[in-house]
Amino acid sequence: GQQLNQSxxxxxxxxxxxxxxxxTSSSIFNTWLWYKQDPGEGPVxxxxxxxxxxxxxxxxxxxxxxxxxxxxxxxxxxxxxxxxGIYFCxxxxxxxxxxxxxxxxxxx
Amino acid sequence: EAGVAQSPRYxxxxxxxSVAFWCNPIxxxxxxxxxxxxLGQGPKLLIQxxxxxxxxxxxxxxxxxxxxxLKGVDSTxxxxxxKLEDSAVxxxxxxxxxxxxxxxxxxxxxxxx
Numbered sequence: 001g002q003q004l005n006q007s008x009x010x011x012x013x014x015x016x017x018x019x020x021x022x023x024t025s026s027s028i029f030n031t032w033l034w035y036k037q038d039p040g041e042g043p044v045x046x047x048x049x050x051x052x053x054x055x056x057x058x059x060x061x062x063x064x065x066x067x068x069x070x071x072x073x074x075x076x077x078x079x080x081x082x083x084x085g086i087y088f089c090x091x092x093x094x095x096x097x098x099x100x101x102x103x104x105x106x107x108x
Numbered sequence: 109e110a111g112v113a114q115s116p117r118y119x120x121x122x123x124x125x126s127v128a129f130w131c132n133p134i135x136x137x138x139x140x141x142x143x144x145x146x147l148g149q150g151p152k153l154l155i156q157x158x159x160x161x162x163x164x165x166x167x168x169x170x171x172x173x174x175x176x177x178l179k180g181v182d183s184t185x186x187x188x189x190x191k192l193e194d195s196a197v198x199x200x201x202x203x204x205x206x207x208x209x210x211x212x213x214x215x216x217x218x219x220x221x
Binding site: 093094100 | 112141149150151152153156164199201206207208209210211212213214215217
């Protein structure tokens with residue numbers, strides 16, 4: 001079946017640093033979504049991407065739909081303590097499959 | 109708008125017992141999903157409903173898991189009998205349709221001892 005691999009698995013950064021993470025699929029997707037999950041909560045949608053090459057921002061977050069349609073990237077600029085959590089890529093919309101997650105820890 | 113409501117938040121049961129989880133989706137959302145999230149992993153789709161019909165239950169272990177959405181609104185997920193490996197967070201999500209983003213509830217954390 002389809003698999004989504006995310007890297008890195010975990011990141012430990014200092015407040016103010018920029019963060020980059022990516023996600024690759026074994027098959028072509030027509031949509032990519034990025035979610036954030038805080039402890040004890042369900043995932044919350046951050047950004048949705050619908051077209052190859054699309055670059056979309058949401059505040060300090062920027063995500064890109066890879067031109068091969070098999071990958072996506074998420075960048076967080078100027079990280080703050082509340083960015084701590086697990087970031088998941090997911091797709092496609094008709095039957096959402098989640099990636100393995102990237103755990104982000106931000107130190108003051 | 110109110111979010112996706114789930115209950116209970118936590119449940120501890122012994123193996124071979126039965127358990128049921130309840131989900132109330134966002135009003136007007138036709139599509140409802142149940143996901144299982146094992147600790148340290150991403151959520152895995154168990155079943156998808158469109159109104160009160162099942163769209164996809166290919167990942168549901170049907171020998172012990174069942175789910176229903178009788179009136180196209182609330183849904184229940186049942187496990188009978190539970191096994192140790194069923195310990196996980198069970199997440200419910202809803203969306204206006206199959207090609208819209210999902211909104212998740214806070215989940216039910218199940219521990220089977």
